[in-house]
Amino acid sequence: MLLRIERPLLIWSFAVLLLFAGGLAACSSAPDEDGEATTEEAAEGESAEDDSEADAASADEGEEEEEEKPKRRERSVSVTATLAKRSPLVVPVIAEGVVRARHSASINFELAGRIASVHVQEGQRVRRGQALATLDNREYLVASEEARANTLDALGKLAVEENDLGEPSAGADALRDQIAELERMERRGEITRDERRAREMDLGVEAVRDGAFRRELLEVRSGLAASRAAQQRADLNLERTILRAPFAGVVSGLTLNSGERVQIGETLCTVIDDVDIEADIGVLESDLRALELGRPVLVYIPALDLTVPAAVDVISPSIDPDSRTCQVLVRLRSEDGKIKPGMFVRSSIAGEVHPDKLVVPREAILTRDGRPLLFRVEDGRAKWVYVELGLRNDHAVEIARVVQGGPIEAGTPVVVDNHLTLTHDAKVKVRRTEPLEDPWAEFDLEITP
CATH class of the missing domain: 2.40.30.170 (Efflux pump adaptor protein, beta barrel domain)
Known part of the structure; x- marks a missing residue:
């Protein structure tokens, strides 16, 4: 019986103890939560104050930096200018x-033979008459000496028969006058060419019968005339063995060498007057x-x-x-x-040639949005001027009229370089002013009517 009473009491006692313990825990936790909340609020307040102080400090520093930072200066563009002018435009x-x-000659051999010497080289400058090459001339020397000997022999025969010549006849002079008259008659159309030749033959035969041309006939009979002709031919061939420059120039296309055999008409080189x-x-x-x-x-x-x-x-x-x-x-x-x-x-x-045109250099003209423009310099600033172009040549272009932007007159400086990216009213520095190039100025040109 005692055991039955004690068990419920123990259970209730244990329950009371638990409730009491719970109450104590609740009482102890309430003050802690309030304290924590107060601490967090205090921390947030301090953080806000710190942020406001930091912002204020940053603002003060920014103002100080703005006060200390200097203002940025505008940079100028260095350009070259040319003065517009009025002048004739070609x-x-x-x-x-x-x-x-103007002079170029192919040097060809006039005789066949072996080249004894070539006196020049490719690209060499030569003077007029200078020897270029020489053929072996021994054969032609022999022919010349033979012709000279025949001439002397004929002179000897002529000396023996000289006493038979007698006085020269005046018929030769008369014959020459008659032949000259026949030639004038042919030019006037009074006789034909065949008629003139026939009359000259008759007159010549008649003059010989009268004793004219005795000396000439004696020279032919003695062989003197033939020997003289042979000597002249031999001397001419001997001269032709040396090829000479026809004028001063430069040797080109030289391919032959000493010792080679050549034929008539074969080319040695070309001389060019450069x-x-x-x-x-x-x-x-x-x-x-x-x-x-x-x-x-x-x-x-x-x-x-x-x-x-x-x-x-x-x-x-x-x-x-x-x-x-x-x-x-x-x-x-x-x-x-x-x-x-x-x-x-x-x-x-x-x-x-067109007179009195307002011209600027071609380099001054730009195209933007399909419209021609240029930059004139005014008070250290580049001012764009849209223009209408007129006549032009390789160096200058005419300003027909100003479309927009300001006046262009003779003496106005215009920008001619470093202006592809230049903007209106940009600050510029003219490093030099060049005159407008006019290659026609040195000529005395007539104005086109």
């Missing part, structure tokens, strides 16, 4: 062609109306980047039916030999 005729030698040269250019028939002899020409040689002033020397009287061009020759001189035959040339022939 519209040239453009034609292309090649350089050729000083007196000419540009052979073709001008379109549509451009011929502005062309005349003596017209100034600027011959540009791209291989040498060289421009040579010259004049029109020859205008062909005919037109090539295939190219529809007219041959024009412009004579040049190449003292140093740099301009060589075969070089390509581009020629500008002074065509129409």
Whole structure:
């Protein structure tokens, strides 16, 4: 019985203890939560104050940096300028062609034989009359001596018969006068050529019968005339054994050597005059109306980047039916030999000349949005000016009128380089001012009516 009473009491006692323990835990945890909340709020407050102080400090530092940082200066663009001007504008005729030698000769052998010596080399410059090669001349020396001996023999025979000559007859002079009169009659159309020849034959026979030409007949009979002709022929052949330069120039195409045998007409080399040269250019028939002899020409040689002033020397009287061009020759001189035959040339022939045009260099013109413009310099600033272009050549272009942006007058500086990315009102520094190039200024040109 006692055991039955004690078990429920123990259970209730244990339950009471648990409730009491729970109450104590609740009481102890409530103050802790309030304390933690207070601590977190305090921490958040301190953090906010710190952030506001940091922002204020950053703002102060930024203001200090802005005060300390200097303002950025505007940079200027360095350019070259040229002054616009009013002057005559030449519209040239453009034609292309090649350089050729005015004098070029193929040196050929006039006799057959063996080459005894070649006196020049390929590319050597020679003077007029200089020996280029010599054939073996022994055979021709013998022939010359033989002809001389025959001449002396004939002179001896003539001396023996000299007493038979008598006084010279006046018939020879009369015959010459009669023959001259017959030639004049033929030119006037009074007699034909055959009639003149027949009358000359009759007059000659009659003069011989009268004693004219006695000495000439005696020379023929003695063999003197034939021997003299043979000697002249031998001397001519001996001279032909030496090949000489027909004019000063340069040896080209030399392929033969000493000891080789050659035939009549075989070529030794070619002599080219590379000083007196000419540009052979073709001008379109549509451009011929502005062309005349003596017209100034600027011959540009791209291989040498060289421009040579010259004049029109020859205008062909005919037109090539295939190219529809007219041959024009412009004579040049190449003292140093740099301009060589075969070089390509581009020629500008002074065509129409238009007076008093406002012109600027071609380099000054740009195109933006399909519209031509240029930059003029005003108070250290680049000002764009849209323009309408007129006549032009390789160096200058006419300003027909200003479309937008301000005036362009003679003396206005315009930018000619470093302006591809230039903007309106950009600050510029003119490092130099160059004159407008005008290669036609040295010529005395007539204004086109």
